[in-house]
Amino acid sequence: MLLLGRDLYRALLREARALPDSAATSHYESLIRTSFRLPPAAESSAAPLKRVQVAQRLLRQLQAANDGYLHSLTRVLDTTYARRGPGKHALLRPFILSPTSLPHSSHAFSPSLSALLTSSISHTTRPPRPSHLISPPSLPPRADPSSEEARLLGPLTPQRVRAIRLRYWNSQTAKLRAPLAVQVRAAAGGENGQQLVRSAGVASGVLQKAGVMGVDVEAGWRRLEELEGKARVPDDARPRVPRRLQTRDERTTKGPTPFATPPKPQQERKVPRILSPLANNTKWHLPKTLSPRLLRRRFAHVLDNSPILTVIERAQGPVGFEVSKSTWAKGGMGHVGAMSEEDLWWIGMDDAKSGGAAGGGGGERKGKAGGKAKKPPRPA
Secondary structure, three states, X not given: OOOOHHHHHHXXXXXXXXXXXXHHHHHHHHHHHHHHOOOOOOOOOOHHHHHHHHHHHHHHHHHHHHHOOHHHHHHHHXXXXXXXXXXXXXXXXOOOOOHHHOOOOOOOOOHHHHHHHXXXXXXXXXXXXXXXXXXXXXXXXXXXXXXXXXXXXXXXXXXXXXXHXXXXXXXXXXXXXXXXEEEEEEEOOOOOOEEEXXXXXXXXXXXHHHOOOOOOHHHXXXXXXXXXXXXXXXXXXXXXXXXXXXXXXXXXXOOOOOOOOOOOOOXXXXXXXOOOOOOOOOOOOOOOOOOHHHHHHHHHHHHHOOOEEEEEOOOOOOOEEEEEOOOOOOOOHHHOOOOOHHHHHHHHHHHHHHHHHHHHOOOOOOOOOOOOOOOOOOOO
């Protein structure tokens, strides 16, 4: 069943409103309305057919994301949060110099761009060395006029050197992950005193000193806080503490287990799908149930591909750069629960044992000087 015109427009909006993320719904609704309001192309050109093909492809992608296919859901979230597409290039634009204005003799990488390229967090493959940014590995020795190869075979022309540097610049900047947020640490009192700045007015001076222009610091903070809020487990969704770890008052108080409201079961769709996945298509796999836990993991995956660039202002010396990742990213420490009283009790008992063994001397567990380690009282 091939939808066209108004039916295709309504089907796209219906699938966009059914997305499990409100930000993705807003993004795709605006995208669909903008694309359908473009002026019509000439009848003789192939542009109308191209528009229909793009719309049909977007409809299949949204349908697959709502049905629980992970590759489509990941693509939708990456596009929404500027991990791919025009949003990614817009976030990278302040750091990337124009290729037409690259210098002939020096390297073409700004300090902020060099920090992103040499970090394994913001580079999709193995990051280059800082020396490679000055002299690309693809640059032959003949580029140096004083080398033996240049004396025997002749030096390279400046046009070829510039073309090699530009080709290396394009290959490396294409492998960058766009920074989700730019944080600024302004110099405070003391030599090494620094404080995190959230105000755009204060941060603009530090960014101008660092040579980074056109960055919205407050919008980056909002994007980061929104994604971290969706990746973490809310307090009301955490399970009750096991009985052996509860206090005496918690054991006497019997109440409902503080789970969040269970998700509503997905209703069967009455509208038929346009295209079902092929049997030999390996990327579709099997659809998943869009549970809150699966969505939290998808948001953590998005945070894992979202580097954070921190501009550090020093009281003396140039401005520094640091690339990091959110603690709520995939594999981050934000997903590790806090230690309970019993965990602290076991750690205290291990410390007491090691202290007693150290006081005994001679590597013995019991000594005359140290004696037997006293066992700390166990929490009630």
